[in-house]
Amino acid sequence: MIAELGLAALWLAAALAAMQLIGGATAQHNEESDLALLVRPVAILQGLLALFAFAMLMWLFAVTDLSVKLVAENSHSLKPLIFKLSGAWGNHEGSMLLWVTVMSCAGALIAAIEHRLPEKTMRATLAAQGFVALGFYAFLLFSSNPFERLPQPVPEGLGLNPLLQDIGLAFHPPTLYFGYVGLSVAFSFAVGAMITRQVTPEFARVMRPWVLGAWVFLTLGITAGSYWAYYELGWGGWWFWDPVENASLMPWLAATALLHSASVLAARDALRAWTIMLGVVAFSMSMVGTFLVRSGILTSVHAFAVDPERGSFILALLAIYIGGALLLFALRASSVAEGQRFALTSREGALVFNNVMLSATLGIVLLGTLYPLVTEAFDVRVSVGPPYFNPVGAIFVLPMLMVMAVGPLLRWRWDRFERVRLPIAILVALVVTTAVVIALTSDIGVLPLLGLSLAGVLAIASFLPLRGRKLWRTPIATWGMVIAHFGIAVALFGMASESAFTSERLAAVNPGDTEHVAGWDVTLQGIEPVAGPNWTALEATLVAQRGSGDVVTLHPQSRNFWAPPQQTTESALLTRWDGQLYAVIGGQAQDGRWQLRLWWKPFVTLIWYGGLLIALGGVLAIIGRLASDLKRRHIRAQAQQRRADRAGRAVGEAA
């Protein structure tokens, strides 16, 4: 019954999405038609219905209804409740339902509260939102129905992939989806603005919180995903240039470019067409990401199931939306009037540089990710990894970071280079000095060297925009920018330090043996079997000590899950302020020794702290923007009130 309710809600929501599309389209010709007036309420109702359908799916998973195919295939009655619930979106169908739910709720939200844009633009935006949602409803209902029943209920479920039975999974995919969907809202706004030719600073202001929000979620999702891969896979790496990782990085790059160009449009009414273009590109990257992950077309540890039909469905959706949007762009771009001009040395100039470099980086990642697909067509199999992505990406990222240090110091529109010459000279001198000092004192690669020397300077430069300001009167959004830029510096330092100074030790040890890595003495005390709710494991007891410091115990495991049967390695981490000790226990050799792998990774945690800082910066920017929007609305309301009072008094006096 629950499953049928969910399915009915889904069909109804799909019908409402179609209505939203038609209503929004007719509104372009007749603004007062009945259908046009219904667009907003329909969007809200559609969001509620999708939410209801998703709640029904959660319910099915919570009670482990084994007559539903999806539950039977992905859940197990013995799983802890939190993993039962997160199992609802830890699979293809459920995750697509989550996607469409979040999207409809976002549509409902803008329908309910957004009144700054002309009504015609809003209806066009909601029509675009309905159109996108309709495609995903069709996808769900025709090729991945999450509520499908089994002819016969099964006695027990198959369980969830143990690699995914992790608290990280409960939050990682939803976070990324919030990001993808936020970009779909930006896309709808861009389409709405294009259709009604309203590419204005107001449009950028309305779109910006959505872009910022999407960007914050993507940042968090990427950070969490990276940390998950780091401790769960037990390979000691934090980024593998895996297609699915790239699938989340590409929308992030596009969203980063978009939020900067939207800022230019909002503040200075420049970069109109470029912002629209980026809005389309950013959502395309979300779709490409979904396509890569869901179709299983590329080799990836994340690809759930290979299903060509679903792959082609998403590809078709991608072609319709992106092709349509690009066509619209081609038709309307010439009618988008040129915005305000600006000099090369100006904040706009720096932001354009940042945008172009981000787009180039995006192109590099996209080509590298798709290249294996292209060669496969010629029957040549290749894989593309760090030897390609790291150096080629750095060619564009490093200059961008240098400009990032200086850009916020420049004035809008036009600035004299002489004004910022001193800070630039100091920063350059600092970069060069650090680089030379590091190069002379240690033997590390070019990229880590550049990364380390840039990171320190960036960290200082990110606070320069606060110079000469009263700190408590600085707008919150400016604080957001400062903190996000500082976060980039922190993460960059972590990445460079990890790749330059990691030490590794791999050995076969008997209980009682001691191994040494980067000043740590690690002793294997023993190995005991332990058991969890749905696994058994061999757990090593390691005693680690650095110099004469505290003695700490670590417990890496080699786990065996039984539903479904699978072995995983659980790494053990020991965090200190200056890095992490990472221990993995392997199998037992014939002679009885155990394989032990140890890493000391200096400052590796800064990578993820940096990511969190970047996200925090984004949150502050949203708060700052929303606060000033509210203030502006309040002032406008007050002015209106005063005018009404005055008019009232005038009427009174006349009478």
Add this chain to the structure above:
Amino acid sequence: MSGLKAKHQRLVLIVIALVVLISAGLLAAWSLRNQASYFYLPDQLLENPPETGQPVRLGGMVAAGSLQTLPDGVTISFAVTDQKEARVPVRYSGILPDLFVEGSGVVAEGSLSADGTFIATNLLAKHDENYVPRELQEMSEHQAAKMAEETTVGLK
């Protein structure tokens, strides 16, 4: 640039963006040709070996009875076969991936050393019941159906 007319500024921006993006594309194409690591089956690797030290991927089956742990306890050697004659000796130092056993499919990342041994830096085995290295999947179609059956137990 402030002296330019609005139309010209837009043109200049477009040209700059295009130049950067096209050069990024060319750079990507050029380095992809050099940096992409090619996938080899055992017989291809023997017939037409890549240069020593060039990163490539080798995919096949872990030959039955070939898995050995060397005296240091952390290095293993095994042979990758295509279940016909071709056998490539592989050496790997590190913790074996979960589900790595004789007779299972494997993709080894690494390079060929001068003595003809493949030095693996990373081994990719089957991760879970839904995931098989794609190269192995394809191989099963036009090469050894039996191998696929063994390596893809539980796959639909």
